[in-house]
Amino acid sequence: MDALAEKISGAVDLLRDMLSETALKIWEFAETGGNEFKSSSLLTDRLEENGFAVERGLAGKFPDNGELCDMPTAFRAVFGEGGGTSVGIMLEYDALPNGHSCGHNLISAAGLGAALALKQVICGTGGRLVALGTPAEEGGAPGKIELLHAGHFDGLDAVMMAHPSDRWNAKSRFLSIVHPKNGGIVYRGAAAHASSEPERGRSALDAVLMFCQGVEFLREHVRDGTRMHYSIVDGGSAPNIVPDFAKVNIFVRSDDTADLERIKHRVTDIAGAAAVMADVSCELEWDYPWFSPVEVPSFYSLAEECASAVGVNPEDFEDYDSFGSTDAGSVGRIFPLVHLDFKIAPLGTNWHSDDSARAARSREGLDGMIMAAKTLALSLGRLMTDPETTRRIKEEFAAHGSGHSF
Numbered sequence: 001m002d003a004l005a006e007k008i009s010g011a012v013d014l015l016r017d018m019l020s021e022t023a024l025k026i027w028e029f030a031e032t033g034g035n036e037f038k039s040s041s042l043l044t045d046r047l048e049e050n051g052f053a054v055e056r057g058l059a060g061k062f063p064d065n066g067e068l069c070d071m072p073t074a075f076r077a078v079f080g081e082g083g084g085t086s087v088g089i090m091l092e093y094d095a096l097p098n099g100h101s102c103g104h105n106l107i108s109a110a111g112l113g114a115a116l117a118l119k120q121v122i123c124g125t126g127g128r129l130v131a132l133g134t135p136a137e138e139g140g141a142p143g144k145i146e147l148l149h150a151g152h153f154d155g156l157d158a159v160m161m162a163h164p165s166d167r168w169n170a171k172s173r174f175l176s177i178v179h180p181k182n183g184g185i186v187y188r189g190a191a192a193h194a195s196s197e198p199e200r201g202r203s204a205l206d207a208v209l210m211f212c213q214g215v216e217f218l219r220e221h222v223r224d225g226t227r228m229h230y231s232i233v234d235g236g237s238a239p240n241i242v243p244d245f246a247k248v249n250i251f252v253r254s255d256d257t258a259d260l261e262r263i264k265h266r267v268t269d270i271a272g273a274a275a276v277m278a279d280v281s282c283e284l285e286w287d288y289p290w291f292s293p294v295e296v297p298s299f300y301s302l303a304e305e306c307a308s309a310v311g312v313n314p315e316d317f318e319d320y321d322s323f324g325s326t327d328a329g330s331v332g333r334i335f336p337l338v339h340l341d342f343k344i345a346p347l348g349t350n351w352h353s354d355d356s357a358r359a360a361r362s363r364e365g366l367d368g369m370i371m372a373a374k375t376l377a378l379s380l381g382r383l384m385t386d387p388e389t390t391r392r393i394k395e396e397f398a399a400h401g402s403g404h405s406f
């Protein structure tokens, strides 16, 4: 272990009790997206006590209409003057309706630990450290994209966060995702008695069924790496009433952001064609997408090296692509990003389940969080103390990101 790794590792070890207690409290709070008031205030108090300049409650900006939105549980905590390398750590702390089954309590504890440990090594480097509290990753309220558009990430050279998982992985690949606003596509037809006067009816459900069928035919003609999944939200109320209202929701995902846009247009055509066939009207407005991050392999390697330097067994690392999506992906489109997965549960554990919620407060979970805090702090510490590495990562990011727009 070199001097920096030793220093950071020792600093995180000293924080272990406080970080574990913070993680367990946030687990108990189990606040869902946009409601993380107690979690956010616990984290900001800890950061402020440790010398960070904290701004509690931020204004976000919607990318599609430019309107500002209140984000009372978001925060920005800054340490350092700037002038050198500026790095960001993202903290998530929202729960799902079934509790902390995604383990975001450990994301924030690991981020807090990394921020506090890193603070001790950045004095004198001229660097700046920004801990960003990013609410509602699981949905329900504005999150990272609105913070990005409002400029809260501006000036950062690189960004990291750590997410619990059933294995370690630094390869931060996610699918872009887009879905309709307002919970789905709405069809409106005309109600009628389904048996005595069916000719007077226009079935909104027919349009939904033809839409789904159209998506199934489309599925054959899209690239590998595409995902389309839908659910019928409202399919009518009784068999003897021709449904005058029906609603279907769909998520479209792709590992290629440009292709996502093309597929979205085809799905729009299918939605409209289904309405024509059923002689009903169609309402579809797409929400803004979450993007895939730009690939930065040398940043991923740096994180892996730092993980082994602080004692993570390299065999616990698995090279895999996530077929999930996260709003962190959009951050990774603008800034070099590592979204580090760290192991807190046996391989194959179902996520968003009671098992993963238990893991997020287990001994193994807290141990993983500590190792993740060390890895984040050491990786970012390397960037702050080694401008050459930072330059290389930024160049690689620029090369892989060229041609993409936000």
Ligand SMILES: [Zn+2]
Pocket: 102, 103, 104, 137, 163
């Ligand atoms: Zn998650």
